[in-house]
Amino acid sequence: MAERRVTHTRPSISGSPDTLQEATGHHTLNPVSIPLPGSDLEAGKPRFRTSWQRFLGRGRKNVGVIQSIRKIYGCSWLNLLLLLTPVAWWAHFDRRLNDNAIFALCFLTIIPHECLFDYCGEQMALYCGKDFGDLITITLNNAVEVTLAIMLLLKCELKLLQSTITGVILLHLLLVPGAAFLTGGAEIWEQDLHPAHTQLNHTLLTVGVLALLLPASFYAAISGSSTTTTTNGNLGDLGNGTQIDFLTMSRGLAVVLLLIYISSRIFYHNPPGAGKSMVNHPMAPAQLKLDEERLQREEPEVNQWVCICFLVVNIGIMAVTSEWLVDSIEPVRNVSGITTEWFGLVLLPIVSFSADGAVAAGYFLRKALLRVWSRSHSTKPEPPNTLAKAEAIDLSIQFVLLWMPFLTLLGWWTGKPFSLLFDFFEVAMLLGACFLVNFVTADSKTNWAEGFILLSFYAMIVLCTWFYEGQSDVSDLLLCPGQTSEVTG
Numbered sequence: 001m002a003e004r005r006v007t008h009t010r011p012s013i014s015g016s017p018d019t020l021q022e023a024t025g026h027h028t029l030n031p032v033s034i035p036l037p038g039s040d041l042e043a044g045k046p047r048f049r050t051s052w053q054r055f056l057g058r059g060r061k062n063v064g065v066i067q068s069i070r071k072i073y074g075c076s077w078l079n080l081l082l083l084l085t086p087v088a089w090w091a092h093f094d095r096r097l098n099d100n101a102i103f104a105l106c107f108l109t110i111i112p113h114e115c116l117f118d119y120c121g122e123q124m125a126l127y128c129g130k131d132f133g134d135l136i137t138i139t140l141n142n143a144v145e146v147t148l149a150i151m152l153l154l155k156c157e158l159k160l161l162q163s164t165i166t167g168v169i170l171l172h173l174l175l176v177p178g179a180a181f182l183t184g185g186a187e188i189w190e191q192d193l194h195p196a197h198t199q200l201n202h203t204l205l206t207v208g209v210l211a212l213l214l215p216a217s218f219y220a221a222i223s224g225s226s227t228t229t230t231t232n233g234n235l236g237d238l239g240n241g242t243q244i245d246f247l248t249m250s251r252g253l254a255v256v257l258l259l260i261y262i263s264s265r266i267f268y269h270n271p272p273g274a275g276k277s278m279v280n281h282p283m284a285p286a287q288l289k290l291d292e293e294r295l296q297r298e299e300p301e302v303n304q305w306v307c308i309c310f311l312v313v314n315i316g317i318m319a320v321t322s323e324w325l326v327d328s329i330e331p332v333r334n335v336s337g338i339t340t341e342w343f344g345l346v347l348l349p350i351v352s353f354s355a356d357g358a359v360a361a362g363y364f365l366r367k368a369l370l371r372v373w374s375r376s377h378s379t380k381p382e383p384p385n386t387l388a389k390a391e392a393i394d395l396s397i398q399f400v401l402l403w404m405p406f407l408t409l410l411g412w413w414t415g416k417p418f419s420l421l422f423d424f425f426e427v428a429m430l431l432g433a434c435f436l437v438n439f440v441t442a443d444s445k446t447n448w449a450e451g452f453i454l455l456s457f458y459a460m461i462v463l464c465t466w467f468y469e470g471q472s473d474v475s476d477l478l479l480c481p482g483q484t485s486e487v488t489g
Contacts (some may be wrong), residue, residue, distance in 0.1 A: 048181040068306040075119040078112040085109045092324040100332035106325035113318045123302040151326045152438035158478035163344025166426040169396045171349040173433045174458035176392035181451025193444040202438045208400035209434045215421040243477045261401035341468045423471045
């Protein structure tokens, strides 16, 4: 996320970011570990104790409650859209406005929550460090999509839920990193990624997508010998048996995916060896180490306890608004004529990207104006960042390895027949996106041309999805009791 504010910092002990070399074309990774003062890497101090002391804000100024609330709601101009929250709720209960207006109001109301979650994640990173801060930021950035997905599950919009999951993963694999690589690499030859982190991400992303390929391939192998034709809203005997098989298969896969994600986080946050972390890895980019040092020195703007309480309240408000949004989806879809696939793959995931896109557009416009100003007044422009922004790829990995299995198990607990049998077209798109992203980041470096390629492939997916109406036989396996399959012409 682009920087939106000016923060106060304490004096540096081990160096200043000003010592970072300016980009002159090619650049190299710094193989020397930088000792971070007050971090978990200090010799002789247990990791848990130092992490807890850092979370409590030892050695930092105490931020008041009123100041924290003022900073949270003033972090972005998009927070003005929060004023539409009571209007959206009133429209839902009063019913004087049509469903299109209710959908639009709820849609606009949810957008600023992404900014709020992102800002709170940045503030919590100051209390938790780079490693755990990134995990908190990733989880909070997925909060909007997860809340919307849970509402779709509870409302038994399971086919739309599958399309939304696919759309969220594709958006965070292609659109968001593509835009970041394009804009971030516009003034530099190439940007760095963490090699060890990138290699692990390749494996995690691949195994998550392959887990979706297994049920799709299994169904393709048996599709000639079974049927899922519905009668009066209920599956036939053969189709009912097929549904149970895929539900059992999906729940087993969900457990395995959760174990994979948990083990990967343990490795990432506590790698083998005393005092080791991804930040002080020998091949970690120098900019990454300087970012951790900045987190050690920078004073937070928000009290950590106020931030936690705010997140709980904000999630509750967003959950209610998401429920009103889901209630208005079906009428809007019928009036607009948009297919379920395009609605879930493109439109709903844009809710989370709208905030990031608007803030990023304003940020880069400001940067461009400052650069023009510096050239006209012969001042030295700010050097470009050598570290690529690829956090969105981590969002996709968390969604496919944590939240998708969680939704599968939640469906089991609530009696909803949600399975990991996706449309083969959706699985093919995920496989293609996985291959392209892994290929682009294989050398742990990116440039603006590769960012444009990711954006172009996402545009191809949006175009092709507009004409796709889905597999009716797969959709039948996602019907809740009493639901009937839609007949597409």
